[in-house]
Amino acid sequence: MTIHEAELKALMLASLDGDAASHRALLERLSRRLRAYYKGKLAGIGRDATEAEDLVQEAVLAIHIKRHTYDPAEPLTPWVHAVARYKLIDFLRRTRASISDVPIEEADAIMAHDDNVDAESTYDLKRLMQRLPEKMRCSIEAVKLDGQSIAEAAERCRLSESGVKVSIHRGLKTLAAMIARETPT
């Protein structure tokens, strides 16, 4: 457990400083752990395991959007666990299951297993993106999908550079909210 903790925390600290490769490695490794965690949880309460991938992506998005709330003075595992568990409870509440079905567990449960199946969620990114306001859609497409710099995106979307950054941030939040609303009941 401590090996995971030390490695993942190092990746998290680097990603907070803006290191894209570390961020990618962190999200990849966390998504495998989240997949195993959610599959186990959903199976435990008799739910369809295919819903697990929706939850994995919700949690990955949440970890990305809320990464500034991680306090570097604290270990990473409990933080990830709290986000993952919050998203699980939120998901079950939305889909009308009982929260009392979710047993209390140790934070380490989140790091216990790895599931590497490359799965697909029910969300269609292209379709969700179409529903974003123009500024947000354009900024995310330019910077996040096409890999353009902020300056290039600003020109392409006719926004200021800070406008592009704000649009990306708001756009990802809006996407996360859409995903949360889209979940089949």
Added chain:
Amino acid sequence: MKTDELVALLSTNLEPADRRSVARTLYVALAAGSIAALGLAFVGLGIRSDLMTTRAFVFLVMKLAFAIAIVGLALVYLTRLARPGGERKTPSFLVAMPFLVIVVLAGISLALAPSSHWDKMIVGNEWLECLISIPIIAIVPFAISICAVRRAAPTNLTRTGAFAGLVAGGVSAMAYALHCTDDSLPFIAIWYVGTIVLCTLAGAALGPRLLRW
């Protein structure tokens, strides 16, 4: 969508994150809420006119110390609760200390006074005004605190809402103290404590609805 695609999207052109933003946002919210509350109390109620007398001054300082102690402690807890998992290391009983102190002091002051004075000490002149003013003045600071907490990621929404309400109630009591002319410890122990607790309960009730993310 494949999870790998999402991870790739989120990692492309990553921006650094501001690690201090949670605490800073809450401090700014507290400052803004205090200004709003003081402004409303000043314009809507006015400052008590007898401030030059020693007795009035002593009681003002006592009320402010009580309110500031609550706000300070509540803000420390709110800053923790705003982060995922923050509720795990947050035994909240310390925040009850200012309440306990004021209740004990009120009890002593009642015990020392003749019972014929008790009515006046407890009910004061303006209990109704206090009962109405503190929750009303708390509305704006509460809204600002909730906005600030929403930018973070609380995972226990009821408790986080309660502490946002407690901060707002404390800020409001601080502002109302500038106007309030009821100078007795039992008055503070009943009406100030009561209204602040009311704000806290309102926050706890609203938290799950306002703070979801």
